[in-house]
Amino acid sequence: MKAFMVEKYGDQAGMRAAEVPDPQVGPDDVLVKIHAAGVNPLDLRIRNGDFKAFMPYRLPLVLGNDLAGEVLQVGSSVTRFAVGDEVYARPDKDSIGTFAELIAVHQDDLALKPATLSMTDAASLPLVALTAWQALVERTHVQPGQKVLIHAGAGGLGSIAVQLAKALGAHVATTASTAKVDLVRELGADVVVDYRTQAFEENLDGYDVVLDSLGGENLAKSLRVLKPGGTAISVAGPPDAAFARELGANPILRLAMSALSFKTRRSAKRHGVTYSFLFMKASGDQLRELTPLIDAGKIRPVVDRVFPFDDTLQAMEYVEKGRAKAGKVVVAMT
Template sequence: MKAIRIHEFGGPDVLELDDIDIPQPAEDEVLIKVYASSVNPVDQKIFEGKAQQKFPVSLPLTIGWDVSGVIEGAGNKVRNFSIGDEVYARPFPTINGAFAEYVVVKADEIALKPKSIDHLKAAAVPLAGLTAWQGLFKYGGLQRDQKVLIHGASGGVGSFAVQLAKWKGAFVIGTASAPNLDFVKQLGADEALDYKSERFEEHVQDVDLVFDLIGGDTQKRSLEVLKEGGRLITTVQPLYKDDAKEKNIRLEGFTAQSYAEDLEKIAELIDKGVVDPVVSSIINLEDAKQAEILNAKGNRGKIVIKVV
């Protein structure tokens, strides 16, 4: 099968299109024929070798953190899925990734694909959708009528977070670049702020939850807008725990996990028309290098890798 692999760490040029054997599922795994995957910022950290402490990998490695496809094989302990099922998932590419024609995934980490969208859109969902869902609700505890500030609201995770927070009944504020402010409002945000020309802490106050997808100075300044007892949940390193403690704010970082029940709930919301995955570009598997270069420049929603 064809797969995008790295044999050394470096820039996008280390991504190579290889011919390798089709993997075989273990007794608790399924073999998925990949129709589509998608690009995530963590891809770059992995192929540059900057994620070895958090996500240690051995080379060569097939990358890719999202998959939508069809089950073509299953281990003898798999009971809940059948050959031919259309599924989606977030494989863990420290072992194997989805920039390939086939991938094996543990059966308890997959869910049936949303019925109302095709594989290209479905592939945009797993990692970004899980991150938004778990950040807002499992870690952030967001409730109806609370106020949430989402940094990076136009990106892959942010575009899901805005829609999910609005579905929950929260008052949603998103930060983005000027060209994306209208887009963030279209996603459902009540307010959208240009992070380049406006200091959000001068416009926002009494926030219950900050969902930080940026980090650094943005994270530190976010402490100023939270009410006492508020939460700052980040997908990057939580750097200002002492400052947060002084203000009685809970600051916590997390990495999304592949929980099938979360994927099932997200699929249900997609099929109800509550959430719509945002796909900015569709790029063929053999051009994955160009997709990663494009993603590093920033874009709305997700870049999808078309395999079939």
């Protein structure tokens, strides 16, 4: 099959298209013919080697973290899926490889595709929808009436998180550029801070939850808008000891991650709030919980551009250079 491989960590020069063997299908695996795959900043970070200290992939590696497609074969222990099913998934972090014609996915990571979505739209959702769910439902248990700030509300993660927070009954604020204010209002944002002309930390106060996808100074400022007892969750900020424990990291790596987040955690403690790092996990069960919200129109995909599969490297460059105006970039097989 054809696939896009990372041969060495670094920039785009370390990637190429290649013919690779078809995946092996284990007892709990589902062989999926991929129709479309989402492109994520995570793909760039894996390609660049940002996670090699604690996620030591063996190179060469087929890249890609989102898929929608059709079941071609099921393993002997698979009970939830049958040949011909239309499915979508974010494969487990140790089993990525959606920039390919085929992939074997563990049945626990897979869900039936929302009936209302095309393959292209469905492929844009798993990673960002699961991230939003794990931040707002699993970690912070957002309740009706709570105040939630979602940064970069027009982005791939932000556009879904705004809609999910609204579906949970929250009062939702977001940051966006002037050109995207109307879009994020359509997605459900109650308050929009134009980051080009306003400082969100001076305009917002008393929030229960902040979901940060930018890190750095943006995360530091986010701690100031939380009320006492509030929580800042970042997918871009420094990893913490809890994440190291989830990975099963050795004591030295745990100490290193704890040190990386020490400044942020200390600042959070001074503000009477909590900081948490999130690296999302694959979950077919959570996708199944999200699907009714999608089919009911409470969460809709936001797709910026679709590239042909043969142009996967150009799609990654498009994302890397920040050309996407809103939502996700997808590569489609047909």
